[in-house]
Amino acid sequence: MSAKNLQEVLDQAGNTVELLRNSRLGPYNFPVVPAEFTNFRREVIAWHETAVLYDQTHHMFNLWMSGPDALRLVTDTGVNSTANFPVDSAKQFVPVSPEGGVIGDGILFRLAKEEFVFVGRAPVCNWLTYNAGKGYDVEVRRDNRSPSNTFGKAVTRDVWRFQIQGPRAWDVIEKLNGSKLEQVKFFRMGHLEIAGERVRTLRHGMAGAPGLELWGPYASYEKIREAILEAGREFGLEPVGARAYGISAVESGWIPSALPAIYTSEELRAYRQWLPADGYEANNALAGSFVSDRIEDYYLTPWALGYGGHVKFDHDFVGRSALEAIEPTIQRRKVTLALNAEDVAKVLASSVLDGPQYQFFDLPLTPYGSSQFDEVQDADGNVVGLSLYPGYSPFERKALSLATVDPDVPLGAEVRVIWGEPDVTRKVTVQPHEQVTIRAIVSPAPYAAMARESYKPGWRTAVTASA
Template sequence: MSETLERAIARAGGAVPLLRNTDFPAFIFPIQLEFTNWRDEERSWRESVALMDLSQHMNNLFIEGTDALALLSSLAVNTFSGFRVDIAKQLVAVNHDGYVIGDGILFYLAENSFDLVGQHSLIDWVRYNIEESSLDVRYRLDGHALTRSGDPEFFRYQLQGPNALSLIEAVTGSPVPEVKFFHMTSFRIAGRTVRALRHGMAGQPGFELFGPFGDAQVVREALLEAGADFGIRAVGARAYSSTPLEAGWIPTPVPAIFTDQLEPYRAWLPASRVGSLGGSFSPGAIEDYYFTPYDLGYSRNVKFDHEFIGRAALERLAEAPRRRKVTLVWEPADVSEILNSQLQPGTPAKFLEFPKARYAYHQYDTVLLQERPIGISTDVGYLVNDQVFVSLASIDADIADGTSVELIWGESPVTSKPQVEPHRQVVVRARVAPAPFDDFARSQYRDR
């Protein structure tokens, strides 16, 4: 029997030392690294059309039963008013104190039938609550490629970019129907029926296409063939890793599951399901790592029209949100100095990978304003389309866009994660900017 999370915490002497020293990669997209090169692949979702393959790296939790909707509503901050077949929503779950456990996309496939797509933090929480419930709810887990044997049940592709809708018209032979954001329709592609969600990971126009995995290759070849006239690029793992930075989505907050109330959950959860924690932010209390939905830019998701775990706490937190989500644009000279340190004698700064520099599953770096801590920097990397090095951050709500801040890059002391080499901490200057950073993704994406 695998070690439970509760036992692992006791063995490590606490949740923080366990997570900071565990061997868990930042994130793995088990597809080809590059099809052309990651720079051109990133440009395609702004300049032409990108084909992204999400089939292998996400978990699918298929949920059925007459009480499925009621159970999901009890776990979600979202409203379920008006939720019906052929609509999806970004489901956000919090603990009893109002702190985020995880988020994912919930597809309403058919009457009493749903597909929850996301990372393990949310998926495991929902599985546990289904197993503990006496309601008429059942689930079937189709895990990601590293935990699953064989092919997934669904292929999942995303078409994004200014030419995405023209490509859909070309490959289907029909005009693209009017579909609202996060609503679904169906297309016929190469003789196969493909379901389509009006959505995209990089904040650009497009659809998420899915269907039986047996149709994956035929549909992919049809898209690539028709897409040749529209400048299509297949996107590999390296470029795809940058999509959260483009979309302004903080992908892996530390799940707020280390409370006394959730001890039974930790006794159920295998320790292997918890990710690594890295970065310069290193308080002793695990609670300091938690985010509220407001800290992550999810204000629009929170609706108090139903009962759910954490509602009372969120009603209090809503009165004065403490942080807001932003983009930090790193000072180019400081980025250059980090890179230059790798070519100089002595201990270098923590290595910066391109296009994504995150080296832990949960990346948490300290943000300062005049030496005063004001928040946490998370996902970090390079945006080819804007030629800037950035990170997504949650900082004090009163810090205005344009403010000059600093963040600490690197760990002290250096933890024992194998992804972390000997290095020294450095201070990086940065400018506060909106999230998403791209004006189209921020102001027009949902309207399209």
């Protein structure tokens, strides 16, 4: 009998890890936006040296929440404090399960006293939508991401969403505005006039330098985009394509691919029965050298992902008791791993040389599953962390990976990433291969110096969630 919901999928599979490790989900496709406008190397370098236009219109979910209980809904479901959450500001919103594992994250905007919009990936949108139906006086409107394959069909969204970022970003923004413009505080919102249209703005900092996220009605998409490109021409502004976009997360320290920790809690059985049998949570593909029989071993705490500073016990929320029982000082922490160039070259060369074949190291983004988990070992072979999001930075000329490691692993330590899976899974993104060890140096997150020196302490580096 065909499963009717996620819980039935899990019951029929018997082992959740095996189900997800053998997912037939194909490679991630960034929808609608071209892969490259020039080439991904040039586009990545531009956000360090001049300015770029990121098009975030199509790959994220928008969840609009309004009504008397909208604030109570986000307060009850997020680890974040809402005691100081003024209108026209935003927060990095992080919900956890009753067991304390992160479900996902994204940006939560407060548009009015009783109006919010969450922008991010499917797991958090699903979680908020489900909880909104549990006695809250709130109206929810959901605008799903654009399909990965449009096959020439017209695509529309509620809003377009752009970011102007880079060292010359503010020059572009002031030219669009026609005059000097005050730089509002980080994660504060305002307005801007572009080509006769009044658009909303959020002070952002994806590349470390001052920048803005902009959004407005989708009908003005082409008009606004062309105006930004024209204004940015004299400042070297480059439009960023789908290939380069994800490298901003690697450089600036945002891990977009945490496995939603919703598969085991008995309290979430009704939620799993509400989730569809063919949705994100049922098809999420686990990949990498770390293999455990327990799906709980893939759950990540807020501290492991760099969100410990967001956890505030000034309110009741789902998962509070589990987080209160955790000692933060012994939790794994987020770092960047700078992968050894010779070892990476060996993996790349295996595709064209006789001899061992290693799992393909794609460029610029290397994960071959929705949620990547590669073992990080010390010199004695002890597992001391997990490599979660690898890629290649043309600006740094390095292969880097965002990771979470034990608290006693110092910056500067040499560790080893085990690349490739220990057995043959049915994922369509892998071919038969041998495992290989890649040496790495434990480094700060964010890795990019500009981002490390410019971002406000305690904030997650400002990369809006990739869906």
